[in-house]
Amino acid sequence: MLESCQNAQERWGGVHKLIDRWLLERNELIKAYDALGAEPGAFSEKRVPLQDFCGTLVDYVSAGHFEIYEQLTSEAKAFNxxxxxxxxxxxxxxxxxxxxxxxxxxxxxxxxxxxxxxxxELGGLLHERFELEDCLIEVLHNAHKEQVEEEV
Known part of the structure; x- marks a missing residue:
């Protein structure tokens, strides 16, 4: 999962500072997930790391819904x-x-x-979500990049 996050950051890292920050948050979320997943069944002993993970999860999800998706949709509308x-x-x-x-x-x-x-189960959901988000970013970015190049 971490490798696909790094690939996404390489492809779209300079597109928009908001997306850059969000991809960094995604990277932190993946690291936190991997750290907790390294010892399955140890949740009772890892209450604080689990709470930290959940905080990171909620922050990432919120940023997507209240910042990133809105920005991507606005850009798509602006570029028709x-x-x-x-x-x-x-x-x-x-x-x-x-x-x-x-x-x-x-x-x-x-x-x-x-x-x-x-x-x-959460790992599979996160993986699917990241793929959907990457697809959306790629389509919107490529369409806008082509329009900007045509105007120049």
Whole structure:
């Protein structure tokens, strides 16, 4: 998972400072996930790291929904990028479903009911979300890059 995050950062790192910061947050989220996943079943002994992970998770999800997706959609509208807007209409509902599951995991942890099997499910959800986000960024960035080059 960490390698795909680094690849995304290399591809779009300079696109927008907001996205740069978000990709760094993604990297921190992956590191925190990997650190906790190294010893499955040890959640009771790792309460503080698990709380830190959940905080990072909620921050990442919130940034996506309240900053990044809004920015990408605004850019697509500004560039009259119908393909990007159609892709967003297709991808956002799935991201919303994943977000609900991620936040439900956080709620379980807040209630002290977090278990290793739910944590492992979280890895697959994060992986899918990252792929969807990468697709959205790639389509919007490439469309805008081509339009800017045509204008020059």
């Amino acid at each position: 990028d119908q393909r990007g807007l159609e892709l967003a209409d297709t991808i956002y509902p799935r991201i919303d479903v994943i977000t609900e599951k991620l936040l439900a995991f956080n709620d379980l942890c807040d209630q002290g009911e977090c278990v290793a099997e739910k944590f492992k």
